[in-house]
Amino acid sequence: MxxxxxxxxxxxxxxxxxxxxxxxxxxxxxxxxxxxKTSTPSVLLNVTSDNAQVQLMSMVLTMQSAQQGADTRVLLCGPAGDMALRDAPASATTGQPPKNMSPQGLMKMVMKNTDTKVEVCAIYLPGKGVDQSVLIDGVTVADPAEIGALMVDGKTQVVSF
The missing domain is CATH 1.20.5 (Single alpha-helices involved in coiled-coils or other helix-helix interfaces)
Known part of the structure; x- marks a missing residue:
C-alpha cells in the first residue's frame, strides 16, 4: 500500500x-x-419575418456588422425570402422611415458594398414552385450543410429576425 x-x-x-x-x-x-491574432467575428443573420420594419432592421444590422469587420452571411427563409425576388412584394420594396429605404434596397446595397453572402433557404424556391431565375442577381440558394456548419461553429453569432 x-x-x-x-x-x-x-x-x-x-x-x-x-x-x-x-x-x-x-x-x-x-x-x-x-x-x-484576432479572429474575424462571424455573424449569420437568419431572417424569416414578413414585417418590412424587421426585414429592414435586419439589413441595417447586417451592414453595421460588415462595416465593423464581421464576416456576415444572410439566410432568408419563409416570407423573408420574398426580399430576394425580382418581382418582390411591395412590403420588400417600399421605403420605410426614417430614410425611405426598403428592405430589398438596403439588402442590395449590403451585397454591393460588403462581402456579405445572401442566400434563400434550400426549401424556399421548391416551396414556391419556382427556380433560381426568380431571384435578384447575387442571391443564391443556401447549402444546408454549410449553414449547419456555421451554426455549430463556436465563433459564429447566429441572430434571427
Whole structure:
C-alpha cells in the first residue's frame, strides 16, 4: 500500500513539474513572440419575418456588422425570402422611415458594398414552385450543410429576425 501511495505521489509531483515547466515555457514564448491574432467575428443573420420594419432592421444590422469587420452571411427563409425576388412584394420594396429605404434596397446595397453572402433557404424556391431565375442577381440558394456548419461553429453569432 505504501509503495502504491509513493508511486502515485511521485507521478503526481512529476506531472505538476511538467505542467509548471510547460506553463513557464508558454509564458516565456508569449513574451518573446506576442500573438496579436484576432479572429474575424462571424455573424449569420437568419431572417424569416414578413414585417418590412424587421426585414429592414435586419439589413441595417447586417451592414453595421460588415462595416465593423464581421464576416456576415444572410439566410432568408419563409416570407423573408420574398426580399430576394425580382418581382418582390411591395412590403420588400417600399421605403420605410426614417430614410425611405426598403428592405430589398438596403439588402442590395449590403451585397454591393460588403462581402456579405445572401442566400434563400434550400426549401424556399421548391416551396414556391419556382427556380433560381426568380431571384435578384447575387442571391443564391443556401447549402444546408454549410449553414449547419456555421451554426455549430463556436465563433459564429447566429441572430434571427
Amino acid at each position: 505504501k509503495k502504491v501511495l509513493a508511486t502515485a505521489l511521485a507521478i503526481g509531483a512529476t506531472s505538476l513539474m511538467v505542467g509548471c515547466t510547460a506553463t513557464n515555457a508558454m509564458s516565456q514564448k508569449s513574451q518573446v513572440t506576442p500573438e496579436n
